[in-house]
Amino acid sequence: MTISTFTRRAVAGMIASLGLALPAAAEVDFSGKTIEWVIPFSETGGSAKWANFFAPLLSEALPGEPTVVVKFMPGAGSTKGANWFQKEQHKDGTLLFGTSGSTQFPYLLSDPRVRYEYNDWNPVMASGTGGVAYLNAEDGAKFDGSANMLQDVDFIYGSQGATRLDLVPLLAWKMLGMNVEPVFGIKGRGDGRLMFERGEATIDYQTTSGYLSGSAAMVEEGKAVPMMTWGALDAGGNVVRDPTFPDIPTFKEVCDATDGCETSGEEWDAWKAFFVAGFPVQKLAFLPAGTPQDVIDTYTKAFEAVVARGDFADISSKRVGKYSVFTGAGAQTALGTATNVPDSAKAYAVDWLKEDYGVELK
């Protein structure tokens, strides 16, 4: 690792010095250029939706109005694309890379396939989402703001895999003392919701957009009872109520009210670390290693301009949810909170995954 890092830095240095030898452009201008925004997932996922939403806006906001195209490089749950991006160096600022919680989690869990290092990259934008857990009507009647009466119920949950974003709900339910049996192997949260609607699953969670478009109707019809949101982060890094769902308690509140559930200590730290990496800072856009500051600033300004659009709140709430978009220094801070997990929390999660699900990360 150290040797390869050293070589990489050395090569980067050489390339950078070459760049310096050439006359530097006065300011960054992308006229007539094509910017490739690489997404390490397939065309069909949430990250594709996210990039496709921002691409035309970014194109308008960058100097010279370059064409921004979204390219897909799926494979190995995004590790393939991220490993590829790790090897890319700054050329002319026309390469942008997008990651999501599924890229962050293997990194946090020290998955052996991860050959990428977030700290080498330059974040220019970060955005988040929230999540809501809900119960079926029968068990929902037993929910009184605490999980005390849910601890002797056996739940079934359609899951994409314990090492994915589902780690957050599964760990939360475990901390509440609930017995939730995941049925693994579903392809997306939509399939999980369908399983819940068919009555095969008895507990479910959706990200904000999925909840609003699919599950809210079930709640209205009385077929589902919202249990808790994962919450949102305030400026001080505390978990507070999700601005999209001010009436639904957070997991923190439910945990406080439930016997045997602690909102401090190693277990809570682990949950919170993965929550932060998976939700409030779910998706990040990066420029490759070695990008000069003026290019980073150009992108930062462009994303700031996108967020400052008069209609941004309106168009974004419908398409990517009503959550903060961080740019520039904010994106850097967001990356910091999302990727710096105390070793004890990491170790706790790794142990728990092994014990409860037999997942061995080596």
Added chain:
Amino acid sequence: MEAFATALPALSDAWALISQPIVLGYLVLGVVMGLAVGVFPGLGGIAGLSLLLPFMFGMDPVLGLALMIGMVAVVPTSDTFASVLMGIPGSSASQATVLDGFPLAKKGEAARALSAAFTSSLFGGLVGAAFLTMFILVARPIVLAFGLPEMLMITILGLSMVAILAGRIPLKGLAAAGLGLMIGTIGEADAGGSLRMATYDIPYLTDGLKLVIVGLGIFAIPEIVSLLRQDRAIAKGANLGAGWMDGVKDWVANKWLSVRCSLIGVTVGIIPGLGGSVVDWIAYGHAVQTTPDKSHFGKGEIRGVIGPESSNNAKEGGGLVPTLLFGIPGSGSMAIFIGAVALLGSGDIEVGPAMLKDNLDITYSIVWLLALANVVGTLLCIAASGGIAKLTTIRFTYLAPFLFMLISFAAFQSGQNFEDLLALFVIGLIGIFLRRFDWSRPAFLIGFVLSNPVEKFTNQAFQIASFRFRKGFDAGIEYIFSPIVIVLIIITVVSVVFGIRQAKTIMAEGDVQSGSKRAPMIFSLAITAYLVMALVNANMIPDYNMTDKVIPLFVGGCSLVCCLILLAQMMRRPEGDAIFADKEIAGEDADAPYGLWSTLAWFVALIAGTAVVGFILALLGFLVAFFRIRAQASWSKTLILTAAGISLMCFMAGILNRDFPPGLLQSAIDLPWPIGGN
């Protein structure tokens, strides 16, 4: 009744929306683009829709929908060209069409096959739309009635079609399907993430093999290589027989088959999670079962074209139900469609349960735009089919290099890896041998396609059933044996019984002569060896990941038993027995002027060249060398054809914003697109 009261005004609103000239203009534009993309195998709707996405932002909803639906709707229509004319299954929707469509083309009846297929597609699309107009209002509870046990049973019904397509020796068909299932399990398991026949050192394998590659490898490569060896036109004697009017007449004669298969298409299409993978096989099976004289199937039976083609366009309509009502995409292109709808207009249209309540007029517009797109697309295709069918009279040596070019590009698009080309070659080799020794290739492909659903639904249904049984015996039984499951079991049993009785008369590979024991024995031993390896490998998965090993162990075990019985029979039976079928003994392949390996070497050269200098440069060398040496063409002809091939590739890839496979050269120095790229 109440439903109709809301439906009728919405329906007339929808008609008002879509009958505007400008909407129809956008629809035709979408259709034309869809046809252009669809004739390229392996690209299909996903590539086309991604191309349209940047324009969707803020676009008037009806116009955007017209453009996108025009494109999506005709892909299953236009990929029929490749499957009938060249034997290349462009997508999962056209796999079964290859079985009888391509033999028809070989008989010089390509125009007939194409127009019958297109008429069926058109009709299927219309039946689908009409059915949906009524059904979409009451669809929700019916879709919800299909739980995991029901989906598992439909998958098994699809698998039972192996019985019909197993060929002369049922054991070989079973073993082929088993091998397909086992190859489908390669990679990281969905449930527990264990690796099967893969390692993290070869990341490519952990994702498993893609359907496009397996479809092209199993069907296209063996046919291309065989035709190239014979050095003739696809249509024997280079004569075109029946024309496009005959195809339309064929359809009229078989309209009831078309109706039934369309309904099969819509119904299976509405079940989320199954999508297109089983529909055409079930329709093909149905066509076989309802035909009194089954002896022509696999050799150019028009009903074998009409059945699957009626179902696959109807399926697109059915697939709208889970997409629109639940927001759950039935296919990859539907997933992009959902994302694109959110970009339209002011973003008010939200695909999902609210669609029927808030946007019923839009919902109906989508359904009928789909139907209209089918009409426009089909008319264009039928008009073109007479001309395009002439391709089958060209000396194949002039077509083959372009086909190698196209399938390599298509294979690369599935995973954007150089390994895609290697996988295509290896699977192609398996396909060549399956064909040579008369092991059912359709059975293999059905096994591969259904491998993932079988495993997933079995595991999940088992988990939930055991949970129900813990609650009470009655609850468990009620869950597993719902009325729908019982009906499906009956259909499956009937179709297996019928199938086994008929299998011997359906010879997908034609009448294959038998010869000496040696070659067929070696191939059977190789398959047995692979199965043993896969079994040992699956057995190494630790027990807490039971879900990841149960299916490979069970399927692998059954296939191994088949192979062992087969080997025992091979030892006892005399040479010349049907079990030793070998195409190299007598017939077209044996009489071909060129050998297998020298022909295959051309394809190997293209792949090897790509590994060194990247796709475009390798293609340049390949085309020039092929035309000069193999086709003995003049320099001027060689250069014109090469230039045409390269520019076609660059044009397509440029428009769709795709890269080409890079080689060592590209990793050493940065070159401009198209020679370089990522």
